[in-house]
Amino acid sequence: MTDDISDEKSRGVSDPPPNPLTIFSDLSERPQYNLPGLPLYGRRDDMRRFGYRIACHWHRDFEFIHVVAGATTLFVNGETRRMRAGEGVFINSRRLHYLFSDEREDCRFVTAMVEPTFLGGLWPDLANAMLERMGDDMADYVMLDADDPTDRDLLFGIDGFARTMDACAHDGLHALDAVSRASALCSMALGRVGPKPGAAGGESESPGGRRAGRADDLRTFLVMVAFIHANVASRITLDDIAHAGLIGRRACCELFRRHAGRTPNDYLTDYRIGRSRELLVGGDMTIGEIATACGFSSSAYFGYVFRRRMGCSPSEYRRRERG
Numbered sequence: 001m002t003d004d005i006s007d008e009k010s011r012g013v014s015d016p017p018p019n020p021l022t023i024f025s026d027l028s029e030r031p032q033y034n035l036p037g038l039p040l041y042g043r044r045d046d047m048r049r050f051g052y053r054i055a056c057h058w059h060r061d062f063e064f065i066h067v068v069a070g071a072t073t074l075f076v077n078g079e080t081r082r083m084r085a086g087e088g089v090f091i092n093s094r095r096l097h098y099l100f101s102d103e104r105e106d107c108r109f110v111t112a113m114v115e116p117t118f119l120g121g122l123w124p125d126l127a128n129a130m131l132e133r134m135g136d137d138m139a140d141y142v143m144l145d146a147d148d149p150t151d152r153d154l155l156f157g158i159d160g161f162a163r164t165m166d167a168c169a170h171d172g173l174h175a176l177d178a179v180s181r182a183s184a185l186c187s188m189a190l191g192r193v194g195p196k197p198g199a200a201g202g203e204s205e206s207p208g209g210r211r212a213g214r215a216d217d218l219r220t221f222l223v224m225v226a227f228i229h230a231n232v233a234s235r236i237t238l239d240d241i242a243h244a245g246l247i248g249r250r251a252c253c254e255l256f257r258r259h260a261g262r263t264p265n266d267y268l269t270d271y272r273i274g275r276s277r278e279l280l281v282g283g284d285m286t287i288g289e290i291a292t293a294c295g296f297s298s299s300a301y302f303g304y305v306f307r308r309r310m311g312c313s314p315s316e317y318r319r320r321e322r323g
Contacts, residue, residue, distance in 0.1 A: 021054070021055055021057060023055055023057045025222075025225065025226040025229045025230065026222050026225070026226065027056060027057050027058055027096065027222060027225055028057065028058055028059060029057040029058065029059045030059075031059055031061055031113055031115075033113075034165045034166075034168065034169065035165075035168055035169065035175075038168070038175060038178075039061075039114075039115035039117075039118045040112075040113065040114055040115070040118070040165060040178055040179075040182055041061070041111065041112065041113035041114075041165070042110070042111070042112045042113075042158075042161045042162035042163075042164070042165035042166075042178075043110070043111060043162055043165070043166075044068075044108065044109070044110050044111075044162060045108070045109060045110075045111060046106055046107065046108045046109070047070070047072055047099065047101055047105070047106055047107040047109075048106050050099075051273065051274075051277070051309055051310045052100065052101040052102075052104045052105070052106075053098070053099075053100040053101070053270060053309075054098045054099045054100065055098060055270070055271070055274055056075070056096055056097070056098045056259075056260045056261070056267075057096070057097070057098065058094055058095055058096045058097065059093075059094070059113075060093050060094060060115065060116060060117075061093065061113040061114060061115050061116070062090070062091070062092065062093055062113065062114045062116060062185075062186055062189065062190075063090070063091040063097070063111065063112070063113050064088065064089070064090050064091075064111065064112040064113070064154070064158045064161075064185055064189065065083075065088050065089050065091070065099075065109055065110070065111050065112075065158070066087075066088040066109060066110045066144075066155045066158040066159060067083045067084060067085050067086070067087050067088060067107060067108075067109045068085060068108050068109060068110060068159075069085050069107065069108040070084075070085065070105055070106050070107035070108060071083065071084040071085070071101075071105055071107055072099045072100070072101050072105070072107040072109070073099065073100055073101060073102075074089055074097070074099055074141075075096075075097060075098050075099075075100065075261040076089075076091060076095050076096070076097040076140050076141045077095050077096055077097070077140045077259075078258045078259065078261070079140070079141075080261060081143060083143075086145070086146040086147075086155075087143070087144060087145055087146065088109075088143075088144040088151075088154070088155050088158065089141050089142065089143055089144060090141060090142040090144065090154070090189040090192075090193075091140070091141045092133075092134060092138065092139065092140055092141060092193060093116055093134040094134070095140045095141065096259055096260075097141075098261075100261075104311065110158050110159055110162050111158075111162075112158045112161045112162060112182070112185060114182045114185065114186055116130055116134065116186075118182075119182070119183060119186060129190075130186075130190065133190045133193045137195055137196055138193050138194065138195055138196065139193050139194055139195070139196055140196075142189060142192050142193060150188070153188065154185065154188050154189065157181060157184060157185050157188070158185065160181055161178065161181040161182060161185060164177050164178045164181055165178055217255055217258070217259075218259060220245045220246070220247060220255060221245070221255045221256070221258075221259045221260075223244060223245050224241050224242070224244050224245040224252065224255070224256075224264070225260075225267075226244075227240070227241060227244035227245075228241065228267065228268055228271055229271065231295075232268075232271060232272055232275055232293075232294060232295050233292065233293050233294065233295050234295060235295065235297075236268060236295065238252065238253075238264055238265065241264045241268070242264075252264055269305065269309075270309075272294040272295055272296065272305075273294075273305065273306060273309050273310070275293075275294050276290050276291075276293075276294045276302070276306065276314065277310075277317065277321075279293065279294070280314055280317055280318040280321070281318065281321045281322065287299055287302070287303070287314050287315060290302070290314065302314065
């Protein structure tokens, strides 16, 4: 499997987009589709560009990932799974997820994304069938392994879809092939999506039951995340974050562990580093100004934390990313 796109440029897979993910205060991502007006995404990428930790996010799009070299760890709605070359995943709509490597191990992967309403709008019965499999009581993700023939078709399909999306930029007629490939990916993946354990038979929960409680927890978590994003330039403590969600420190840490896979302080630091990367590449602020804007107590401390997370100084990162 790893040889399929070992030389992506020679096979026509496009370079990754130049900017980090666009993520809003509720952790929703605005996908950077390859072509305006065509809600499909397909590209290769690597973990190094994201500082070995992609920001936690969700979107309405179905997402497919194929690891072609190296290894990484996947987080989806509180669960973590290790993925190595030749493996992949289908992530259902509206699930919190991200990739990370605490060991700073690089990983090359191919991503495909399909906006559900793009296909669901073709026929009402198709939309209803897709919505049924997108429900909160359905599986959050499906792991893919090249040793399984069906999975192998999906993994190769992700690669082919990415190459086709690149070809669309040169000849719009290739969009027909892209739509066909996207439909095939969704058909194979959604056909394997079933109810979560305990949700079989369409059982519903009472308004005060477990499912409602989980929804309330997610809303509380997103409120605390929004507080961090809105106050990133200020000094923020664990008590401040917990107070924003009207909960205690222990409950705050539990919600961040469940929904973000890390502590509140780690999430805060990751967000500050992510914001600083955007400012380093996309503006002309000095290192000191960026340190202040991102809530670091000094330029020296900003440089220390940045180097630990990114493996280089802020100035080196700016020079490298500006080419």
